Amino acid sequence: MIGHPSTSPRASVLNPSLAPSPAVGPWRLLRPLLFRLDAERAHQLAVLLGSSGLAVWLARFAHARPAADVARAPELATRVMGLSFPNPLGIAAGLDKDAQAVTFWQALGFGFVEVGTVTALRQPGNPRPRVFRLPQDGALINSMGFPNAGADVVATRIERLRQRDLLQVPLGINIGKSKVVPATEAAADYRRSFERLGELADFVVVNVSSPNTPGLRALQTADQVQAIVGAIQGPNQALSAPRPLLLKLAPDLADADALACARAAMAAGCAGLVVSNTTVDFSAASTDTAGLAGGLSGRPLFARSTALLRLLREALGPGAVLIGVGGVMDAASAAAKLTAGADLIQLYTGLVYGGPGLPRALLGGLRGGLLAPRQADGACQASRE
Ligand SMILES: Cc1cc2nc3c(=O)[nH]c(=O)nc-3n(C[C@H](O)[C@H](O)[C@H](O)COP(=O)(O)O)c2cc1C
Numbered sequence: 001m002i003g004h005p006s007t008s009p010r011a012s013v014l015n016p017s018l019a020p021s022p023a024v025g026p027w028r029l030l031r032p033l034l035f036r037l038d039a040e041r042a043h044q045l046a047v048l049l050g051s052s053g054l055a056v057w058l059a060r061f062a063h064a065r066p067a068a069d070v071a072r073a074p075e076l077a078t079r080v081m082g083l084s085f086p087n088p089l090g091i092a093a094g095l096d097k098d099a100q101a102v103t104f105w106q107a108l109g110f111g112f113v114e115v116g117t118v119t120a121l122r123q124p125g126n127p128r129p130r131v132f133r134l135p136q137d138g139a140l141i142n143s144m145g146f147p148n149a150g151a152d153v154v155a156t157r158i159e160r161l162r163q164r165d166l167l168q169v170p171l172g173i174n175i176g177k178s179k180v181v182p183a184t185e186a187a188a189d190y191r192r193s194f195e196r197l198g199e200l201a202d203f204v205v206v207n208v209s210s211p212n213t214p215g216l217r218a219l220q221t222a223d224q225v226q227a228i229v230g231a232i233q234g235p236n237q238a239l240s241a242p243r244p245l246l247l248k249l250a251p252d253l254a255d256a257d258a259l260a261c262a263r264a265a266m267a268a269g270c271a272g273l274v275v276s277n278t279t280v281d282f283s284a285a286s287t288d289t290a291g292l293a294g295g296l297s298g299r300p301l302f303a304r305s306t307a308l309l310r311l312l313r314e315a316l317g318p319g320a321v322l323i324g325v326g327g328v329m330d331a332a333s334a335a336a337k338l339t340a341g342a343d344l345i346q347l348y349t350g351l352v353y354g355g356p357g358l359p360r361a362l363l364g365g366l367r368g369g370l371l372a373p374r375q376a377d378g379a380c381q382a383s384r385e
Pocket of ligand 1: 092093094095097116117131140142144146174207210248276277278296297298299301325326327328346347348349350
C-alpha cells in the first residue's frame with residue numbers, strides 16, 4: 001500500500017522539472033502524426049476512439065491477466081476516502097468532460113477517473129481555437145471554458161455505466177458553475193449539478209479554479225467556498241452514503257488565500273483538496289506565449305502546483321485528502337508529488353505527450369525504482385479511510 005511519506009532524501013535527487021517527457025512505445029511514431037492536427041481535434045479523436053468498442057476490448061484484455069498487470073500491483077493499491085484504488089494515478093478533469101470513454105481510461109491502467117467539469121446547463125464553451133501545444137515545454141495552454149453536454153446527459157451516461165457494472169475503479173465527478181448563471185447564484189447552480197450527479201459519483205470535486213469562466217476564480221474566498229460547499233452538503237448528507245467532497249484550487253492563489261480556502265472547505269465538511277488547476281502565469285514556459293490566453297498545464301506547472309501541495313499538507317496535517325496534479329509527466333514527477341504529500345495523483349498533459357503507454361510505464365517506475373526506497377525507510381504513512 002502506498003501513502004504519502006514525509007520528505008525523503010531520495011526526493012532531492014529527483015528533478016522532475018528537467019525530466020524529458022518522451023513518447024512511450026509506439027506513441028513515438030503516432031505522436032508526430034496526431035500533432036499535425038489541431039490540438040482539440042486530436043483530443044476529440046482520442047476520446048472518440050476511446051469511446052468505441054476498442055475500449056471495451058482493451059478493458060477485457062487488461063482484466064484477463066490481472067496478475068501480470070502493474071496497474072493492479074498490490075504494492076500500488078491504496079485506500080483513500082473509504083474507497084479502494086488499485087493504484088494512485090488518475091485521469092485529471094477536462095480530458096473526458098462528458099464521461100464518454102471511462103472504460104478506456106481504466107483499460108489504460110489508471111487507478112481512478114475524474115470526469116467533467118460538468119455544469120448544470122449544457123454549454124458550448126469559448127470560441128475555437130482554444131487548446132495550444134507547447135511541445136518544447138511539455139505543456140498546453142487552454143481556454144476551453146467548460147464545453148460540456150450538461151448534468152442530465154452526463155448523468156444518464158454514468159447511470160448506464162453503473163447499470164452495466166463496467167466501472168472497476170473509483171469515479172470522481174467534477175462540477176462547475178454554468179457560465180450564464182451569475183456569481184450571486186453560484187451556490188444554487190453547484191447544488192443543481194450535485195443533485196443530478198452526486199449519487200452517481202464515488203467522490204465529487206467542486207471546481208472553483210478554472211481560469212476560463214469569467215468570475216469563477218473569484219469564488220475562491222473562504223466565504224464563497226463555505227456557501228458553495230454548504231449548499232452541496234444539504235443534498236449530500238441526505239444520501240444514504242454521503243459522498244466525499246474535494247475542492248479544486250488554482251495555483252495562482254497567494255499561499256495565505258489558498259490556505260484560507262482550504263480551511264473553509266475542510267470546515268464545511270470537505271474530505272480534502274485537488275491541487276491544482278492550470279495557471280495563468282506563463283512565466284515558467286520557455287515558449288513564446290504572446291497572444292495566448294487561458295491556463296497553462298504540464299511541466300512548467302509542476303513546481304508551483306507541487307509547492308502548494310506541500311504547503312497544504314504541512315498546514316492541514318494528515319487528516320486532509322490531497323490529490324496532486326500539475327506537471328506529472330513521468331515516474332519521477334509522480335513520485336515527487338507523493339513525496340510532497342499527495343494521497344493520489346492525476347495527469348492530463350502528460351498523456352498528450354507520453355501517450356497511452358504512459359500510465360503503465362509510470363506505474364512501473366513507481367513500483368520498481370521510486371516507491372521502493374520510501375517504503376523501505378518506513379516513512380510511509382498509513383493511508384486514510
Ligand atoms: C485542455 C484542458 C482542459 C481542462 N479542463 C478542465 C476542466 O474542465 N475542469 C478542471 O477542473 N480542470 C481542467 N483542466 C485542468 C486539469 O484537470 C489539471 O488540473 C491541469 O491540466 C494540470 O494537470 P497536468 O499538468 O497534468 O495537465 C484542463 C486541462 C487541460 C489541459
